[in-house]
Amino acid sequence: MNRTEVTQARFLNSLLLLWLAGIALRLTILAVPPVITLIHDELNLSATEIGILTGLPSMLFALAAVPGSLLIARLGINAALVVGLALTAIGGALRGALPDVMWLYATTIVMGAGVAIMQVTMPPSVRAWVPDRIGFATAVYTNGLLLGEILPILLMFPLVLPVAGGSWQWAFVIWSVPVAIIAVIVLMRAPTSAIDRSAPQRRWWPDWRNALVWRLGLMLGTINATYFATNAFVPDYLRSTGQSEWIRATLSGLNVGQLPASFLLLAFAGYLERKAWPYIACGLLCVVATVGIVFGTGAWVAAAATLQGFAASAILILALALPPLLSRPDDVHRVTAAMFTISYTCAVIVPVISGLAWDLTGIAKTAFLPIALCGILLVILAPAINHVPRTGS
Numbered sequence: 001m002n003r004t005e006v007t008q009a010r011f012l013n014s015l016l017l018l019w020l021a022g023i024a025l026r027l028t029i030l031a032v033p034p035v036i037t038l039i040h041d042e043l044n045l046s047a048t049e050i051g052i053l054t055g056l057p058s059m060l061f062a063l064a065a066v067p068g069s070l071l072i073a074r075l076g077i078n079a080a081l082v083v084g085l086a087l088t089a090i091g092g093a094l095r096g097a098l099p100d101v102m103w104l105y106a107t108t109i110v111m112g113a114g115v116a117i118m119q120v121t122m123p124p125s126v127r128a129w130v131p132d133r134i135g136f137a138t139a140v141y142t143n144g145l146l147l148g149e150i151l152p153i154l155l156m157f158p159l160v161l162p163v164a165g166g167s168w169q170w171a172f173v174i175w176s177v178p179v180a181i182i183a184v185i186v187l188m189r190a191p192t193s194a195i196d197r198s199a200p201q202r203r204w205w206p207d208w209r210n211a212l213v214w215r216l217g218l219m220l221g222t223i224n225a226t227y228f229a230t231n232a233f234v235p236d237y238l239r240s241t242g243q244s245e246w247i248r249a250t251l252s253g254l255n256v257g258q259l260p261a262s263f264l265l266l267a268f269a270g271y272l273e274r275k276a277w278p279y280i281a282c283g284l285l286c287v288v289a290t291v292g293i294v295f296g297t298g299a300w301v302a303a304a305a306t307l308q309g310f311a312a313s314a315i316l317i318l319a320l321a322l323p324p325l326l327s328r329p330d331d332v333h334r335v336t337a338a339m340f341t342i343s344y345t346c347a348v349i350v351p352v353i354s355g356l357a358w359d360l361t362g363i364a365k366t367a368f369l370p371i372a373l374c375g376i377l378l379v380i381l382a383p384a385i386n387h388v389p390r391t392g393s
Contacts, residue, residue: 010191014129015140017186018122022144023151024085024179025118028092028111029057030149031175033231033251034156035168037239042168043101047236047367051355054232056105058224058351060112061119061344066206068120069337073204077128077333078190081121085183087114093176096169119340124332127324129191138321139266146258146313153255157248203331206338212326213335217342219279219381220319222374224343225350226286227312230254232351233358233367234293234305240364249302250293257309265317272318276382279318283378285311290372294365315378350374 032039032053040050071080091111095104122141130137152160152175164170206213231254235247265272272278285307292304323335350370357366 011130011133013189014191015137017190018125018129018137018141019144020182020185021081021085021118021122021125022141022146023148024088024182025115025122025145026148027152027175027179028088028172029115030231030255031092031152031156031172033235034153034248035161035171036232036235037247038168039104040236042099043104045101046355047233047358048352048355049101050232050236051351053104053108054228055348055351056108057112057115058228058344058347060109061116061224062341062348064113064116065120065337065340065344066204068117069206069333070204071117072121072124072333076192077121077124078186078192080117081125081190082183082187084114084117084119084121085179085186087111088118089114089176089180089183092179093173095172096167116340116344120333120337123320123323123336127329127332131329134324135321136266138324139262139317142313142317142320143259143262143266146255146262149258150252150255153248153251203334204337206334206341208338210335210338213338214342215381216319216322216335216339218346219343219378220316220339221343221346222283222378222381223286223312223315223319224347226290226308226371226374227254227316228347229351229354229367229371230290230293230305230308233354237293237364237367238301243297243301246298246301249299250305253302253306254309257306258313261310261313262317265314274322279315279382280379282311282315283375283382286375286378287372290368290375294368346374 036050039045039053045053068080068084071083075083088111091107091109091114095107095111097103097107123138126134126137126141156171160171160174161168164174231251234250234254238244238247238250289304289308289311292307293301296304319339323339324332327335353370354367357369358364
């Protein structure tokens, strides 16, 4: 092959690896909502315990983000990504090994730590592997992430649970197998960049005085909290209102609704990434969608959840592209780690508050009030994006 063909082959290989790693980011996590009622009944969980179970991955995304930055600085981007994939597969598969809620929590922590490490490696991987197409490459791996969210929702009942003999425990094992396979593929095919080779000299502790990471973290936090809390409480909420038959359609809408935004951002991310109005518009859409889920019935609930997924996805893609765009190449992992620490701290707090609101009041609708407030906070924070200085080169 000539030089152009080699460059093109490397480009396509990098995009494929980013897409596969993106899929692995969510497969094991989003296997939970479709079977949350089975877990609820078998382990006799309260609404607060469900909120904790849902919030644990987000807590690890926050707590393990900075250690993930350290891992990148010491081992390099590629090795850190493989470690994250391995932990995700192992922790995800072991969640149902024992019929005990504390075991479920412990293995969820291992899985969440793996995903947290992966998440911190993705923006640096984009910058190192595809430095000339950062916005596009971010949209590609986010497209994989969204597919990884959708597949468990769509395939759990018609395919995976029957294969697993109706066992949610074995279903978790099945969803962990593709993650292990992706780990092997990344290990064999990940490109090595000059940035990765300089790993031992890199700094890893984030600059917490940098206003950029707080702006990014809080804005991303509103969307992460909205998405995870909605996934957590839709099944039991619909069951409490006598609409159990709409659980699958609503969860499918919430997750499938993200794909159109993903495809739109593949084309337009470069035009929208530093503008405030997309964040304001999507924040308002999230508020409207939450109201629709709470007060709608039947197909209207599913439609509102679809709108929620679309708006959340658009903001997710735009926010994830900012660390590699705004940071120096050897600082992307530090900015990303700080952003995830802040954003997923928000995502931990909101589901727990939602569960407590439901338990304390006995009113199912109150679980969605903190979710609606997240959309309002995004609208308030959004204008700051116009003033973020560009520090990358």
